[in-house]
Amino acid sequence: MKTSQIIFERGDHKWIMVARDPAKPNYLIDTNEFVIRSGNEALLMDPGGTEIFPAVFSAISHVMDPTEIKLLFASHQDPDIISSLALWIDFQPEIVCHLSWLWSSFVPHFGGTNETFAMIPDVGKKFRMNNIELECVPAHYLHSSGNFHLYDKQAKILFSGDIGAALLPADETNFVVTDFDKHIELARGFHQRWMGSNEAKNEWCERVSNMDIDMMCPQHGAIYQGADVERFINWFADLPVGILNQN
């Protein structure tokens, strides 16, 4: 079963991480889900695939009332990101999903109607949830052609989707990166193969290096905290991507 952990808390403003499921079959990629809560409203980022819906739902129920989840954010269109959409709609029919306009007619194949989606233009957008403002940060072609990250300026946390992702061993339990040099080797292959554009990568590095970030939370792997955030951005800026290693 997945574990949920509060990673940020200031008054009624919280970030919850849902991660690490030892019972997950090994043919499914491990994913992290994040929830931002402000007052009695919450937003779930990259809710995950259909197969892990019971585990994610159960872990969230431990720390909060899941009926408070009124919003979803999908960084892109992949099945491990948003194929559970129809199940969340079954539970909460009024739920609204923020998603790149590019996928407006693709993701409804997983579920939802016109009313379900709040489209994000290519340049990004800001929206409010109770007392906090959230910013959809463009990350196109990293790896999806319509891709966004979500920045919470008040908490200084960036949800970075597949950027920063690392394929960790099954017995890894740390939620936060503790040894950057060791960890980054588990991220290298993923970034070189999945990220397709050096130009897009450089643009993203420049954009986020101007942001005030305490924690960078990827959808796979562990959280980069403090100095490791800058370390990661520098590492990524120097990394050639779009490499097909055929060996």
Next chain:
Amino acid sequence: MNIRNNQETEPGTRHVMTLRTVVVINEKMKQIVRGSNRLYVISLNAMFASRVTAKGVGGFVEVTALLRDFSQRLEKLVVIITQKIDSLITQSALMVKKQKHNKLLFEAVSLSSGVSVPNHVVLSNHKIYDEVDMLSIDFSRQLVLCEKLMQIGDSLAVLAKVEAVSSADDGSLAPITTDMTETINHISENLLASQAIVAN
């Protein structure tokens, strides 16, 4: 044997608690857990307070010791109940997933001629509904046990109040006994509400 459009196995035709209902009960359980923790702290405070307050509070000390034991028992039972509700949430979420898949499958079959819903689908439907049913029954039993335990808690709280009044209390025990009674009432209310939801 393949079963075509079998009403009994079609998604949504058998009555089990919905995920939303289980979530509502889970929130009540969280209130009970908080109440049970609070009761333990109040009982401990009562024991400390009775040692520094007026003379002749021996009866009160005994009752608060019993209340502390009671709150520990309650906490143990609540842990078991919480585990049951955790399983119920997971199974209910799994059921939602199955219902969604099955709904699409049954719709497809209804649009096709000569195609039946495979047996394994029907059997797995039965299995998940049975599991949710069994968990619900087990959970209800635990709630009944909790209700019985709470009756003891009610009596102890009343007894604590009586002992506080009959002792030479300087007034410092009265707010504690009021707090005790309110906490126990709060737990009982959440328990009864949960039972009512399960019964419906």
